[in-house]
Amino acid sequence: MWNLLGFVFALSLLLLCVVGRAMGLDGLQVTGCSRWGAPGNRSLFQDGDVIIGGLFSLHYIPSAVEQDFTKLPHYKPCTGLDLQSLKYMYAMAFAVEEINCNSSLLPGLKLGYRILDSCGRYPWALQSALSLVGGDAHSCSTTASPLHSATYEQPLETAGGQVVPLLIGAASSTTAMMLSRILRPLSVPLISFLASCPCLSDRSKFPNFFRTIPSDVYQAQAMAQLAIRLQWTWVGAVHANNDYGQLAIQVFQEEIQGKGVCLEFIEPVHRQTIVRDAKRAALTIQAATARVILVFTWYTDIKKVFLELAKRNVTDRQFLASEAWSTSDDLLQDHTVSKVASGVLGVAIRSSAIPGFENYLRHLHPTYHPDDEFLREFWEKEFGCSLVDKFSHSPSSPSASLPLCSGMESLEGVQHPFVDTSQLRVAYNVYLAVYAAAHALHSLLSCPNRDSPPGSNISACSSPEHIKPMELMQHLNKVNVITPHGEMFYFQGADFPPKYDLVNWQKSPEGTLKLVLIGRVDGFDLHLNESAIQWSTGSNQVPVSVCSERCPPGTRVANRKGEPVCCFDCFPCADGEISNTTGSLHCERCPVAFWSNADRTACIPRQLDFLSFNETLGITLTTAAVSGAIVTTAVLVVFLYYRQTPLVRANNSELSFLLLLSLKLCFLCSLVFIGRPSVWSCRFQQAAFGISFGLCVSCLLVKTIVVLAVFRSARPGAEGLMKWFGPGQQRGSICFFTCIQVIICAIWLSLSPPMPQRDLGFRGSKVTVECAMESVVGFSLVLGYIGLLACTCLLLAFLARKLPDNFNEAKLITFSMLIFCAVWVAFVPAYVSSPGKYVVAVEIFAILASSYGLLLCIFAPKCFIILLRPEKNTKKHLMAR
Incomplete structure (x- = not known):
């Protein structure tokens, strides 16, 4: 309510001022009655040719007001003298005295001031400002309102009936906004030393506002x-x-x-x-x-x-x-x-710094400034004594307990915040504001064309008695001077740099x-x-103030749902991703040839991975291969030692020896697959595998054919059948079947051989070095040919499994080929689906499994009879039906 009343009162008073000036009634007395209570009659005044106004919040403890909305609000005077604001006020007074002593600034013109207290209240700030810019107001004879029981005070007066063309003040941004809007129709400039609201930079709304403090x-x-x-x-x-x-x-x-x-x-x-x-x-x-x-x-x-x-x-x-x-x-x-x-x-x-200001403050004394009510209040408060009133010669202090001042009290030589000028901040802003006003007045009142002829179009010079605030405001916009301290001073619109x-x-x-x-x-x-810096913790370490500790390298920020972005969790980066900075929002994926380290903070080259002789899997497979070769050698030795026995001779000892030799090669060829692949090892391993198994299965196939031929030749009319399967034909058949595999391998390895290659497709810390099959067709032909021989052998052995004999080798070949075919049929899907080096391990396992199957199924029963059942190793036993 009081804001509305203050605004209405201010507008009313403003309209009276505007009408009076528009009608040329310079002697018009503006009468206004405040219904807010008086801020006090105290003011600081110095007469001069031009008077500038000052408005400071010299008291900071407002009286409590009960807003019961049954009567108009009334405020009692404020208490609590603000020493800082008092210093600001004297900075303005000092600047005016310094300007008056400066012969180059406003020469021949005395600058004056009138300073009022707003107490930080908006209504009193408005009332004081309008009193300064509106002229004299001697009396108020309005009848008291029945809703208002407060006594009426004498309105504030301006010296000599002279209005102020410029106002320095408004310590708060809100007050500055109100004053700027009220004074805008009169174009009265307002220079604030402490109003820092960014909104006041808007020249369309506050064209008459200036300030000496940054926004x-x-x-x-x-x-x-x-x-x-x-x-x-x-x-x-x-x-x-x-x-x-x-x-x-x-x-x-x-x-x-x-x-x-x-x-x-x-x-x-x-x-x-x-x-x-x-x-x-x-x-x-x-x-x-x-x-x-x-x-x-x-x-x-x-x-x-x-x-x-x-x-x-x-x-x-x-x-x-x-x-x-x-x-x-x-x-x-x-x-x-x-x-x-x-x-x-x-x-x-x-x-x-303001040179001379400290000396000015220390020489302040109520004796030399009897009209300064603010200095009187300060003096009594700081020295704890009561001054004698200048008219009644009685104590002016309301407290009877205070003794009279002796007159010896002084600010010289004492340590007091009021006289401390080591760090002048706002006071210097006030000082700059006065100088800005002085330079604008100097520019306005200077007459460079004073000697121009009377008929010229050049406008007449302004005089101190007829200063137009609009013109003064225009000159303020152009102020660009060097301060007494050598600093450039200018306004950027309303603002200060x-x-x-x-x-x-x-x-x-x-x-x-x-x-x-x-x-x-x-x-x-x-x-x-x-x-x-000395921190609040007493430590030299910067205090930590976070909602969540910053995520360390190797993790990323994960915002919590529904919470500010400063509150988050830290999630480790995934494999193959890193974050090498603190508080990273995202994890970066490593290049293809690199992988993240254990801490997820750096990308390191991926380790080469292949089936080596040093790892457990490599050692196991090597042991199995070497053991197979040793067992095969032992069987070969047994067969050589007992080569004249009926069992060995009955089973075609030459083919058996050749079969054992090929099995030994099959066991040993698996060793070529272990170790770091090279150009020649990739070529040799597939050739060795294909030819060894081609020879092995060829021997079994010929063995099976021989078994069938022997029993068929025993039938009447088939006596000449064996002449087609003599030792020469057997060796030639094996050589023929094996040569086909050799030719397939030769063509494959000459046209598109396997080459060592790094498999980067698998996202892991290791990159597999493998023998890449450049031609799947070649590898398929090698396996397919071995499969063809094995299937043929299985079929023939299956047909000969029931031939009458105490020791039918066709049964052994049938079981061995069943195992062989089962292993290699299972090999294909396992080979295709295995990752990295396990592809090689699967192929070695298939080689060893099929080799062990052939060795055990065919030769284990024979060795058992030769070594443990010699009574069965006789011609009579073998010929028995």
């Missing part, structure tokens, strides 16, 4: 850069519930978007309900997992939060401070606050905190000396 866009961006650089990905935020805090948080969120930084909570605090809001914010900070807290508030608000945190012994949080409180002496000197706020890292307005200090709160031996410069921000460049 909060740059401050919020700098704080976001700090969080990103220090890897604080999980941050809490406390902000003032006004334009300053809300827009700063908005810019901060925009800046951290996509940078891996998240806000765990956002707690607004309001000046009017700060006690309740501070408790809520302290409880939230205590319960939060974020260890870094971002704060965009005024120092009086965050002080309440710090006191609440101190009650709860929450001392392990790292605070990131905005410029509104990062340099507050009130906080730095508070011992209770120092327990909570040690290590604060903050963005601060750039510090600059962004420059900040980075400060750190460090403990002093006295137990309080001291401000240490640890970096700076120039535009978008951030310079930070991390080694000089």
